[in-house]
Amino acid sequence: MGIVGMNGLLHGKRGLVMGVANNHSIAWGIAKTLAAHGAQLAFTYQGEALGKRVKPLAASVGSDFVVPCDVEDAASVDQMFGEISAAWGSLDFLVHAIAFSDKGELKGRYADTTRDNFVRTMVISCFSFTEIVRRAAQLMPAGGSIVTLTYGGSTRVMPNYNVMGVAKAALEASVRYLAADFGPRGIRVNAVSAGPVRTLAGSGISDARLMFNYQKRHAPLRRTVSIDEVGGAALYLLSDLSTGTTGEIHFVDSGYNIISMPHPEALKTVDAAEEAAEAQEAAEAQGAAAE
Numbered sequence: 001m002g003i004v005g006m007n008g009l010l011h012g013k014r015g016l017v018m019g020v021a022n023n024h025s026i027a028w029g030i031a032k033t034l035a036a037h038g039a040q041l042a043f044t045y046q047g048e049a050l051g052k053r054v055k056p057l058a059a060s061v062g063s064d065f066v067v068p069c070d071v072e073d074a075a076s077v078d079q080m081f082g083e084i085s086a087a088w089g090s091l092d093f094l095v096h097a098i099a100f101s102d103k104g105e106l107k108g109r110y111a112d113t114t115r116d117n118f119v120r121t122m123v124i125s126c127f128s129f130t131e132i133v134r135r136a137a138q139l140m141p142a143g144g145s146i147v148t149l150t151y152g153g154s155t156r157v158m159p160n161y162n163v164m165g166v167a168k169a170a171l172e173a174s175v176r177y178l179a180a181d182f183g184p185r186g187i188r189v190n191a192v193s194a195g196p197v198r199t200l201a202g203s204g205i206s207d208a209r210l211m212f213n214y215q216k217r218h219a220p221l222r223r224t225v226s227i228d229e230v231g232g233a234a235l236y237l238l239s240d241l242s243t244g245t246t247g248e249i250h251f252v253d254s255g256y257n258i259i260s261m262p263h264p265e266a267l268k269t270v271d272a273a274e275e276a277a278e279a280q281e282a283a284e285a286q287g288a289a290a291e
Contacts, residue, residue, distance in 0.1 A: 009239040010037030014240065015089050018044045018132065019097030019149075022053050026194055026221045027151060029227025030234040035061035036236060039093075044069040044080060069197045071098055072120075083133045088191065091139040091236040096132055096148040098126040101164045112230055113152035125167040126174060133178050133189060143186025145238045148175065150249060152257055172249055179247030188246035190237045195219065195253030205278035217271040219263045220255035 015034065019027040019125055020043055024045040035041055042065035051068065058066045061112040065087065069080040084091065101121040129148050136146060153166035165287040172191060196212045216224045233252045236242050251257045 004011055005136050007037060009037040009235060009241065010034055010093075012040070014040045014042070014090070015093035015095065016042045016044070016084060016091060016136070016240065017095045017097070019095070019099075020045070020054050021050060021058060023057060024197075025097070026197055026227050026230050027095060027228075028057060028094055028095070030147075030232075031057075031061060031119050032094075033228065033231030033235050034095075034238065037104075037239070041065070042084060042088075043065065046070050057069070071124055071125075071132070072166040074131075077131060077135065081139070083141060089139075090141060091136055092251050094132065094147070095147045095234065095238070095289065096129050096135045096146070098128055099164065099167070101125065101162075101167070106160050106162050106164060108162075113163045113195075118166075121163045122170065124165065126170040129171055130174055133182070136152060137182050137185065140185070140187050145188045145242075146190070147237050148191045150175075150193045152193060152253065154193075163185050175249065176247045177225070181198040183246055188237075188242070190242075190246060190248045190250060192237065193249050193251045193257070194232060195225045195251075195252075195254065195256055197225065197227060197230070199230075215253070215256050218256065219253065220258065220260060223254055225254055263272075 017027055017031045017034070019025070019090050020031060022028070031041055031043070041061060041063045042269035043054050043057070043058045043063060044067055045051040046069065051066070054113070067083050068076065068078050070076040075118045102114075116197050133146055147256065150168045150169060150172050151161075151165075152158065158165055158248055175189055175191045182189060185201045196215055196246075212224065216222070228253050235247065237250060
Protein backbone atom coordinates (compact mmCIF):
# COMPACT_ATOMS: atom_id res chain seq x y z
CA MET A 1 0.00 0.00 0.00
CA GLY A 2 1.43 3.44 -0.93
CA ILE A 3 1.97 6.25 1.52
CA VAL A 4 -1.10 8.07 0.21
CA GLY A 5 -3.24 5.22 1.51
CA MET A 6 -1.48 4.89 4.83
CA ASN A 7 -2.96 6.88 7.69
CA GLY A 8 -1.71 7.45 11.21
CA LEU A 9 2.03 7.04 10.62
CA LEU A 10 2.55 9.73 13.27
CA HIS A 11 -0.45 9.01 15.46
CA GLY A 12 0.35 9.95 19.05
CA LYS A 13 3.53 11.81 18.06
CA ARG A 14 4.27 15.41 18.94
CA GLY A 15 6.52 17.67 16.92
CA LEU A 16 7.70 21.21 16.40
CA VAL A 17 7.66 22.92 12.99
CA MET A 18 9.87 26.01 12.64
CA GLY A 19 9.82 28.24 9.59
CA VAL A 20 6.28 28.37 8.19
CA ALA A 21 5.84 31.74 6.44
CA ASN A 22 2.58 31.22 4.55
CA ASN A 23 0.51 28.53 2.85
CA HIS A 24 3.05 28.29 0.01
CA SER A 25 5.96 27.47 2.34
CA ILE A 26 7.72 24.14 2.06
CA ALA A 27 7.45 24.00 5.85
CA TRP A 28 3.67 24.28 5.51
CA GLY A 29 3.59 21.46 2.97
CA ILE A 30 5.43 19.35 5.51
CA ALA A 31 3.19 20.40 8.40
CA LYS A 32 0.00 19.56 6.48
CA THR A 33 1.29 16.10 5.66
CA LEU A 34 2.40 15.39 9.22
CA ALA A 35 -0.94 16.54 10.62
CA ALA A 36 -2.80 14.37 8.10
CA HIS A 37 -0.93 11.37 9.51
CA GLY A 38 -1.95 12.06 13.08
CA ALA A 39 0.84 14.28 14.40
CA GLN A 40 0.17 16.88 17.08
CA LEU A 41 2.04 20.02 16.05
CA ALA A 42 3.51 23.13 17.59
CA PHE A 43 4.66 26.06 15.45
CA THR A 44 7.05 28.96 15.85
CA TYR A 45 7.07 32.36 14.19
CA GLN A 46 9.29 35.45 14.21
CA GLY A 47 7.55 38.80 14.51
CA GLU A 48 3.88 39.64 14.72
CA ALA A 49 3.46 39.93 10.94
CA LEU A 50 4.41 36.29 10.48
CA GLY A 51 2.47 35.35 13.59
CA LYS A 52 -0.73 36.63 11.96
CA ARG A 53 -0.11 34.26 9.04
CA VAL A 54 1.00 31.24 11.02
CA LYS A 55 -1.74 31.15 13.66
CA PRO A 56 -4.65 30.59 11.23
CA LEU A 57 -2.64 27.93 9.39
CA ALA A 58 -1.89 26.17 12.68
CA ALA A 59 -5.57 26.31 13.60
CA SER A 60 -6.47 24.70 10.27
CA VAL A 61 -4.57 21.55 11.33
CA GLY A 62 -5.98 21.61 14.85
CA SER A 63 -3.11 23.36 16.63
CA ASP A 64 -3.26 26.34 18.96
CA PHE A 65 0.34 25.84 20.10
CA VAL A 66 2.07 28.74 18.34
CA VAL A 67 5.01 30.44 20.05
CA PRO A 68 7.40 33.22 19.02
CA CYS A 69 11.06 32.38 18.46
CA ASP A 70 13.94 34.45 17.11
CA VAL A 71 16.91 32.16 16.48
CA GLU A 72 19.28 35.16 16.68
CA ASP A 73 18.24 35.62 20.31
CA ALA A 74 19.33 32.81 22.65
CA ALA A 75 16.85 33.94 25.30
CA SER A 76 14.02 33.63 22.78
CA VAL A 77 15.12 30.07 21.93
CA ASP A 78 15.29 29.23 25.64
CA GLN A 79 11.79 30.58 26.23
CA MET A 80 10.36 28.66 23.28
CA PHE A 81 11.78 25.33 24.44
CA GLY A 82 10.70 26.13 27.98
CA GLU A 83 7.10 26.48 26.79
CA ILE A 84 7.27 23.20 24.88
CA SER A 85 8.77 21.41 27.86
CA ALA A 86 6.11 22.79 30.19
CA ALA A 87 3.23 21.90 27.88
CA TRP A 88 4.36 18.53 26.50
CA GLY A 89 7.38 17.39 28.50
CA SER A 90 8.94 15.77 25.43
CA LEU A 91 9.22 15.91 21.63
CA ASP A 92 9.13 13.14 19.04
CA PHE A 93 10.29 15.14 16.02
CA LEU A 94 11.31 18.57 14.81
CA VAL A 95 11.32 20.37 11.45
CA HIS A 96 13.83 23.20 10.94
CA ALA A 97 13.01 25.35 7.89
CA ILE A 98 14.80 28.58 8.74
CA ALA A 99 17.18 30.54 6.50
CA PHE A 100 18.03 34.17 5.78
CA SER A 101 20.44 36.33 3.84
CA ASP A 102 20.39 39.93 2.68
CA LYS A 103 18.56 39.86 -0.67
CA GLY A 104 20.88 42.54 -2.02
CA GLU A 105 23.91 40.34 -1.46
CA LEU A 106 22.50 37.37 -3.35
CA LYS A 107 23.23 39.22 -6.59
CA GLY A 108 26.57 39.60 -8.29
CA ARG A 109 29.67 37.82 -6.97
CA TYR A 110 29.93 35.67 -3.87
CA ALA A 111 33.37 37.23 -3.36
CA ASP A 112 31.68 40.55 -2.58
CA THR A 113 29.73 39.19 0.39
CA THR A 114 30.16 41.46 3.40
CA ARG A 115 31.45 40.16 6.72
CA ASP A 116 28.26 41.20 8.52
CA ASN A 117 25.95 39.42 6.09
CA PHE A 118 28.16 36.34 6.00
CA VAL A 119 28.01 36.02 9.78
CA ARG A 120 24.27 36.69 10.00
CA THR A 121 23.49 34.27 7.17
CA MET A 122 25.52 31.51 8.82
CA VAL A 123 24.02 32.08 12.27
CA ILE A 124 20.41 32.01 11.06
CA SER A 125 20.71 29.46 8.26
CA CYS A 126 23.24 27.05 9.77
CA PHE A 127 24.19 27.53 13.41
CA SER A 128 20.55 27.86 14.44
CA PHE A 129 20.07 24.24 13.38
CA THR A 130 22.88 23.05 15.64
CA GLU A 131 21.51 25.02 18.57
CA ILE A 132 17.94 23.86 17.96
CA VAL A 133 18.99 20.19 17.65
CA ARG A 134 21.00 20.38 20.86
CA ARG A 135 18.05 21.81 22.74
CA ALA A 136 15.46 19.51 21.12
CA ALA A 137 17.55 16.45 21.96
CA GLN A 138 17.05 17.21 25.64
CA LEU A 139 13.33 16.65 25.06
CA MET A 140 13.83 13.34 23.23
CA PRO A 141 14.72 10.85 25.97
CA ALA A 142 13.28 7.97 23.94
CA GLY A 143 14.86 9.07 20.67
CA GLY A 144 13.37 11.06 17.85
CA SER A 145 13.82 12.44 14.36
CA ILE A 146 14.89 15.87 13.12
CA VAL A 147 14.76 17.25 9.58
CA THR A 148 16.09 20.45 8.03
CA LEU A 149 15.83 21.89 4.52
CA THR A 150 18.70 22.40 2.11
CA TYR A 151 19.17 23.08 -1.60
CA GLY A 152 21.37 21.99 -4.49
CA GLY A 153 23.28 25.28 -4.37
CA SER A 154 25.16 23.72 -1.46
CA THR A 155 27.29 21.56 -3.77
CA ARG A 156 27.01 23.27 -7.15
CA VAL A 157 27.29 26.94 -8.01
CA MET A 158 23.87 28.55 -8.49
CA PRO A 159 23.48 32.07 -9.88
CA ASN A 160 22.24 34.60 -7.34
CA TYR A 161 22.58 32.16 -4.44
CA ASN A 162 26.04 33.14 -3.26
CA VAL A 163 26.53 33.03 0.52
CA MET A 164 23.34 31.03 0.96
CA GLY A 165 24.99 28.19 -0.95
CA VAL A 166 27.91 28.31 1.46
CA ALA A 167 25.51 28.30 4.41
CA LYS A 168 23.63 25.30 2.99
CA ALA A 169 26.91 23.44 2.51
CA ALA A 170 27.72 24.06 6.17
CA LEU A 171 24.19 23.01 7.11
CA GLU A 172 24.59 19.68 5.30
CA ALA A 173 27.90 19.06 7.06
CA SER A 174 26.12 19.87 10.33
CA VAL A 175 23.51 17.23 9.52
CA ARG A 176 26.24 14.58 9.32
CA TYR A 177 28.03 15.65 12.50
CA LEU A 178 24.80 15.98 14.48
CA ALA A 179 23.67 12.56 13.23
CA ALA A 180 26.91 11.13 14.61
CA ASP A 181 26.59 13.05 17.89
CA PHE A 182 23.02 12.03 18.66
CA GLY A 183 22.75 8.67 16.92
CA PRO A 184 23.76 6.76 20.07
CA ARG A 185 20.72 8.29 21.77
CA GLY A 186 18.36 7.10 19.04
CA ILE A 187 17.93 10.57 17.52
CA ARG A 188 18.08 10.67 13.74
CA VAL A 189 19.10 13.83 11.82
CA ASN A 190 18.47 14.24 8.10
CA ALA A 191 17.90 16.92 5.45
CA VAL A 192 15.55 17.26 2.51
CA SER A 193 17.01 18.95 -0.55
CA ALA A 194 14.00 20.22 -2.47
CA GLY A 195 14.00 21.44 -6.03
CA PRO A 196 12.87 25.01 -6.73
CA VAL A 197 9.41 25.76 -5.39
CA ARG A 198 7.59 29.09 -5.72
CA THR A 199 7.87 30.29 -2.13
CA LEU A 200 8.37 33.58 -0.27
CA ALA A 201 11.99 32.62 0.39
CA GLY A 202 12.58 31.69 -3.24
CA SER A 203 11.26 35.05 -4.41
CA GLY A 204 14.30 36.66 -2.82
CA ILE A 205 16.56 35.10 -5.47
CA SER A 206 17.05 37.20 -8.61
CA ASP A 207 15.81 35.57 -11.84
CA ALA A 208 14.22 32.79 -9.76
CA ARG A 209 11.53 32.29 -12.40
CA LEU A 210 14.10 31.65 -15.13
CA MET A 211 15.94 29.07 -13.01
CA PHE A 212 12.64 27.49 -11.98
CA ASN A 213 11.66 26.99 -15.61
CA TYR A 214 15.14 25.78 -16.61
CA GLN A 215 15.13 23.02 -14.00
CA LYS A 216 11.58 22.14 -14.97
CA ARG A 217 12.65 21.58 -18.58
CA HIS A 218 15.82 19.64 -17.82
CA ALA A 219 14.95 17.48 -14.79
CA PRO A 220 14.46 13.78 -15.67
CA LEU A 221 10.77 14.00 -14.72
CA ARG A 222 10.40 17.19 -16.79
CA ARG A 223 8.58 18.98 -14.00
CA THR A 224 9.13 20.70 -10.69
CA VAL A 225 7.94 19.43 -7.33
CA SER A 226 5.09 20.49 -5.04
CA ILE A 227 5.24 21.30 -1.34
CA ASP A 228 3.09 18.22 -0.78
CA GLU A 229 5.74 16.00 -2.39
CA VAL A 230 8.37 17.50 -0.11
CA GLY A 231 5.95 16.86 2.75
CA GLY A 232 5.81 13.19 1.80
CA ALA A 233 9.60 12.93 1.95
CA ALA A 234 9.64 14.59 5.36
CA LEU A 235 6.94 12.21 6.56
CA TYR A 236 9.18 9.30 5.60
CA LEU A 237 12.17 10.76 7.43
CA LEU A 238 10.19 11.69 10.55
CA SER A 239 8.21 8.47 10.86
CA ASP A 240 9.14 4.89 11.68
CA LEU A 241 9.39 4.18 7.95
CA SER A 242 13.00 5.44 8.13
CA THR A 243 14.26 4.14 11.47
CA GLY A 244 17.50 3.01 9.84
CA THR A 245 18.21 6.33 8.11
CA THR A 246 20.30 9.18 9.52
CA GLY A 247 22.85 11.71 8.27
CA GLU A 248 21.27 11.70 4.80
CA ILE A 249 20.56 14.43 2.26
CA HIS A 250 17.33 13.29 0.59
CA PHE A 251 16.64 14.89 -2.81
CA VAL A 252 13.12 15.79 -3.87
CA ASP A 253 13.83 17.63 -7.13
CA SER A 254 12.42 15.52 -9.97
CA GLY A 255 15.91 14.09 -10.36
CA TYR A 256 17.62 17.32 -11.38
CA ASN A 257 20.55 16.66 -9.02
CA ILE A 258 21.76 13.77 -11.21
CA ILE A 259 22.04 15.87 -14.38
CA SER A 260 25.47 17.08 -15.46
CA MET A 261 24.47 18.58 -18.81
CA PRO A 262 21.15 19.17 -20.60
CA HIS A 263 20.03 16.98 -23.50
CA PRO A 264 21.87 17.76 -26.79
CA GLU A 265 18.67 19.08 -28.39
CA ALA A 266 18.36 21.62 -25.60
CA LEU A 267 22.00 22.60 -26.03
CA LYS A 268 21.40 23.21 -29.74
CA THR A 269 18.54 25.54 -28.90
CA VAL A 270 20.69 27.47 -26.42
CA ASP A 271 23.58 27.59 -28.89
CA ALA A 272 21.34 28.94 -31.65
CA ALA A 273 19.95 31.60 -29.32
CA GLU A 274 23.46 32.67 -28.28
CA GLU A 275 24.60 32.87 -31.89
CA ALA A 276 21.57 35.02 -32.77
CA ALA A 277 22.28 37.31 -29.83
CA GLU A 278 25.94 37.65 -30.80
CA ALA A 279 24.99 38.44 -34.38
CA GLN A 280 22.57 41.11 -33.19
CA GLU A 281 25.21 42.66 -30.93
CA ALA A 282 27.72 42.69 -33.80
CA ALA A 283 25.18 44.34 -36.11
CA GLU A 284 24.36 46.99 -33.51
CA ALA A 285 28.05 47.65 -32.92
CA GLN A 286 28.65 47.98 -36.67
CA GLY A 287 25.73 50.36 -36.99
CA ALA A 288 27.01 52.50 -34.11
CA ALA A 289 30.48 52.64 -35.71
CA ALA A 290 28.98 53.76 -39.02
CA GLU A 291 27.25 56.67 -37.32
